[in-house]
Amino acid sequence: MALFPEGRQSLTAYAYNMGPAVLYQPAYRFIAADIGLEAGAWLDIGCGPGWLCIRAAAGHPELDVVGIDTSETMLSLAETNKRGRLNVTLRKMDGAQIIYPAGTFDVVTAVQAAHHWTDPGPILAEAWRVLVTGGRFYLYEADPDGEIPADWLQRRAGWPPDAILRRRWRRYGMDQARWDALKAAVAASPFGDSVEDERHGFYRRLVCTR
């Protein structure tokens, strides 16, 4: 097997797993605790190295968490990170073509994944289809104007300082025009106007109810 089977994409995945994914560990815990699903089924679209799935599943044996991603490298990192946890399943799958039957999941999440989507419509339609009635799809993206709550980050010896993080965060964050385009896509999807635009830590999120 090649060391970097997906070339440059693999390098990016490894860098992400060593950097931001470590730094944001407390954030994944806050998101998991806030959503607070302790039993049932949870789908994470664009799970990357798997940390939200792992934090959501921890201590909740009655909860089954499925993480899907299109990147084999991300999925193999997630497989390592989950350390054999039985209630986390990882699968190579596109959010626009989910193989699960209608009404399978109580919660669907996508954290920092929507900025990759050139056409969110099919993914929104699939999230709606696989949710139970009353289930929620949470879409999180970096908020370029967000405050950085100190306890949402796991720093090493105070590094990186807020000034550096803010600069990076603005670069990664969705500007207002892209955020508005994502909201317009939600409004045009089966979720329609069942959506709330909220701030959560250093994220903006859309909470879409089926």
Ligand SMILES: C[S@@+](CC[C@H](N)C(=O)[O-])C[C@H]1O[C@@H](n2cnc3c(N)ncnc32)[C@H](O)[C@@H]1O
């Ligand atoms: C910036 S990473 C975020 C990973 C993870 N959610 C986190 O917060 O650590 C975005 C991930 O979304 C995945 N992705 C993008 N579009 C996707 C799609 N249509 N279906 C499944 N995964 C997708 C990418 O491969 C990548 O791993």
